[in-house]
Amino acid sequence: MLRNLLSSRMIQGGLVFFVLIVGGSLLYSWHVRRTRDADFPGPDAVQVNPREGARDSGGILPVDFGQATPGLEADDTPTVSDDTAAPSTSETAAETIDSTETIDSIETIETDAVSADALDPSKMSRFGLGPYPEIPKDGDFPPNYLETAENIEWELLRRIAIKMHNEGIRSKYGSVGIERTGIIALERGSVLVEYEIDENGEKSIYRTLAHPDDLSPGIYTRFSDIPSHLEIVTPDEIGFDPYEYLGLSK
Amino acid sequence: MKKITAFFTIALLVCITIFAAFANINRDASYSYLTREGPDDDFPGQYSDQSNTGTDSQGPLYSTGSSWFGYFRDADGNLRCAADGYGYVSCSTDNKNYETTYNLYAEVPLGLQNPNKRNPQTLPKLGSFYDSVHRFGEGNGALYAMGGAIGRASATGKNPSSGAEHSTSAESPTPVTARDLEILEHDD
Numbered sequence: 001m002l003r004n005l006l007s008s009r010m011i012q013g014g015l016v017f018f019v020l021i022v023g024g025s026l027l028y029s030w031h032v033r034r035t036r037d038a039d040f041p042g043p044d045a046v047q048v049n050p051r052e053g054a055r056d057s058g059g060i061l062p063v064d065f066g067q068a069t070p071g072l073e074a075d076d077t078p079t080v081s082d083d084t085a086a087p088s089t090s091e092t093a094a095e096t097i098d099s100t101e102t103i104d105s106i107e108t109i110e111t112d113a114v115s116a117d118a119l120d121p122s123k124m125s126r127f128g129l130g131p132y133p134e135i136p137k138d139g140d141f142p143p144n145y146l147e148t149a150e151n152i153e154w155e156l157l158r159r160i161a162i163k164m165h166n167e168g169i170r171s172k173y174g175s176v177g178i179e180r181t182g183i184i185a186l187e188r189g190s191v192l193v194e195y196e197i198d199e200n201g202e203k204s205i206y207r208t209l210a211h212p213d214d215l216s217p218g219i220y221t222r223f224s225d226i227p228s229h230l231e232i233v234t235p236d237e238i239g240f241d242p243y244e245y246l247g248l249s250k
Numbered sequence: 251m252k253k254i255t256a257f258f259t260i261a262l263l264v265c266i267t268i269f270a271a272f273a274n275i276n277r278d279a280s281y282s283y284l285t286r287e288g289p290d291d292d293f294p295g296q297y298s299d300q301s302n303t304g305t306d307s308q309g310p311l312y313s314t315g316s317s318w319f320g321y322f323r324d325a326d327g328n329l330r331c332a333a334d335g336y337g338y339v340s341c342s343t344d345n346k347n348y349e350t351t352y353n354l355y356a357e358v359p360l361g362l363q364n365p366n367k368r369n370p371q372t373l374p375k376l377g378s379f380y381d382s383v384h385r386f387g388e389g390n391g392a393l394y395a396m397g398g399a400i401g402r403a404s405a406t407g408k409n410p411s412s413g414a415e416h417s418t419s420a421e422s423p424t425p426v427t428a429r430d431l432e433i434l435e436h437d438d
Contacts, residue, residue, distance in 0.1 A: 008255050014262040140347060142411050153374060154349070158410075161347055161376055170346055177375030186379070194370065207354075207370050209381045212342050219336055219384045 127152035129159070129248055139165040153178055156242045160185075163246060174211030181239030190231045191215055192238070193223075275419045276304035276315075282428035288436035293321040293329070293391070298436065300396050302422040309416030310343035310378075311350065311407050317399035317422035321391050329391035333358045335422065337403040340380035345409055350375050352405035354383040359398035362387025397424060 123132050125146070132146045141162065142148075149155035157176065160183060164170040173185040186192055186209065194207040208220050214230060226232055243250050280303075287298040299320030306313045319333040335356035341348060351374050357367040368383045375381075385399070404419040425431050 010255050010259050011262075014259055018262055018265070140345065140411055145347075145410060148410070157349075157374055157376060158347075173377070175341075175375045175377040175379035177379070178373035180371050180373075206356075206368050206385065207381070207383045209379060211378055212340050212380045213378075215380075217338055217340070217380060217382065219334065219382075219386070221384075221386065 122147075125155060127155055129155060129246075133159060133162055136162060136165055139170075141165075156246070157183070159246055160242060174214070175209075179235045179239055181235040183240055183242045183245065184235060184238050185240075186211070186233075186238070187231075189214060189229070190233050190238075191226055192233050192235060193220075193226075194235065195223075274306075274417075275421055276306055276423065276429075277418075278305040278307050279430075280304045280423045280428050281430035281432070282423060282425040283432050283434055284425055285434045286436050287321075291321075291323075291436070295396055297396060297433075298322075300425065302424060302428060304420045304423050304428075306418040306420040308418050309407060309409075309414065310341050310345075310348060311405045311416050311418045312338075312340045312342070313352075313403040313405055313418040313420040314338045315355075315401035315403050315421040317397075317401050319394075319396050319399055321396070330388060331362075331391035331394045332386070332388045333362055333394075333399040334384060334386040335399040336382065336384045336401040338380065338382040338401075339403045339405045339418070341375070341405070341407060342378055345411070346377045347410050348377060348407060349410060350379075350405055350407040352381065352403070354381060355400065355402040356383045356385040357400040358385045358387045359389075359394055361393070362389045 124130065125132065127149075129152070135141050135143060135145055139162070145158055145162070146155060149158055157178060160176060161170065164173070164176065164185070170176075172187055174188050176183065176185045178184075184192065188211055190210070191214070192209040193205045195203045195205045198204040203223060205220050205222065205225075208215070210230075215227070220226055223232060242248075282303075283301045284297045285299045287293045287296055291298055299318065301316070301318045303314065303316040314337075316336045316338075317334065319331065321329060321331050324330050335358050337354040337356050339350075339352045339354060341350045352372050353369070354372055355367070355369045360366050363385050366385060366387070368385055370383055372381060384401075399422070401422040402420070404417070406415070406417040408415045423429075
């Protein structure tokens, strides 16, 4: 029976194919990991230890990332006022960015505006955003940084990165990204949360965005769970209009 | 003979498909813990809680999906249950221009929380960050079988300077799909 099976060409072919697929995948996996280890000393990987605190549902829920989560006691007071729920306008957010500008940075902005190659089609945005700004030489930007943007969102984001770098304010922010409320630039020391109102009428956090060095990973459900030295913000509060910030017309 | 050959061929193709689908999920870890109920417990089944975690990392990216389900009794002795689902992505890098796109998903069984699923719109980010979403809820333990919560996260990233690309994908396993399963004794 087994001999008959193994002598079938289809089975033999299938086995060979299977071995090739498995072997190829393992080889690729080995190659990727070797490349990664060479490029990066290792991510700041957190470990989940669900053995601990499984039934402690008060505030921090059962996921424990194997490291201390400082300042999560219930008596911590968040640095957020009740009016945080009120969404601010994009103008407010833009003013926040503008208020950080210095005279030096304003001079730099002027150099962003239009390059000398403005009439060269290869120096024009493929997505109708006009001439590319100059790529700074000191910001680890590749020469074709803007030309290789895959879509308009990426080009806007890359232009914002360039402008913030030129203004000298990029280092204030851990991450800069796109959210439903526009562009967000999350300052170090801030935590962006999204929340809902639960059946008791209280704010219940369901999403947390922060810099990995500012806040330990974990499940934060109440504002009081967030360490008090961190500022709590929402996408509505810090979102700003990328076109307005870049001085582009929509 | 032809039927047997066809059966094994199809089985082989199914195995290959499953392997291809799951080869790149939870590459770092995939484990479940089941805790056996105590001698005085009277829970459905023989376990008091279940915890499932899958993790994956590559380059500066790290993803985890985890879920938890547990039975307990309230002060009046009523059987209750609680569950949570958690999706988490992080990018830890010194490169402020590192580009990441990612997705997060968390779910608990219907009725434990409203809405019982969250899949926030997550769009491109530059630089270092972590983002997480969770669902948590409690309910009548008699109405829910153990399990049903899900946490999921995936991310792709690129270093625009070097062109190096990375991706991670993690999802909370079940005790059946987890690579490592451990049964813990009740330790009250």
